[in-house]
Amino acid sequence: xxxxxxxxxxxxxxxxxxxxxxxxxxxxxxxxxxxxxxxxxxxxxxxxxxxxxxxxxxxxxxxxxxxxxxxxxxxxxxxxxxxxxxxxxxxxxxxx
Numbered sequence: 001x002x003x004x005x006x007x008x009x010x011x012x013x014x015x016x017x018x019x020x021x022x023x024x025x026x027x028x029x030x031x032x033x034x035x036x037x038x039x040x041x042x043x044x045x046x047x048x049x050x051x052x053x054x055x056x057x058x059x060x061x062x063x064x065x066x067x068x069x070x071x072x073x074x075x076x077x078x079x080x081x082x083x084x085x086x087x088x089x090x091x092x093x094x095x096x
Contacts, residue, residue: 003067003082010065021058028052037095038083041075042066
């Protein structure tokens, strides 16, 4: 999704991962990703990976990304049009 300004990108600020169960070669893994929160300059994703054949939760993760101006190397506000598009997709579960 375009954030509107070519001189801006989301960059990783934090990532937390909890490994709950091992995977082995040829396991079919289902991965779910949702944007859980959108703030003034940052977004937070929640991720979960399940082993398909027994639906065992294997990994959970949270990632926080910040929108930065690449020239200035400073956080910038996320455009309202981007927030509206994400809210339309995620619905009421999206925290602001």
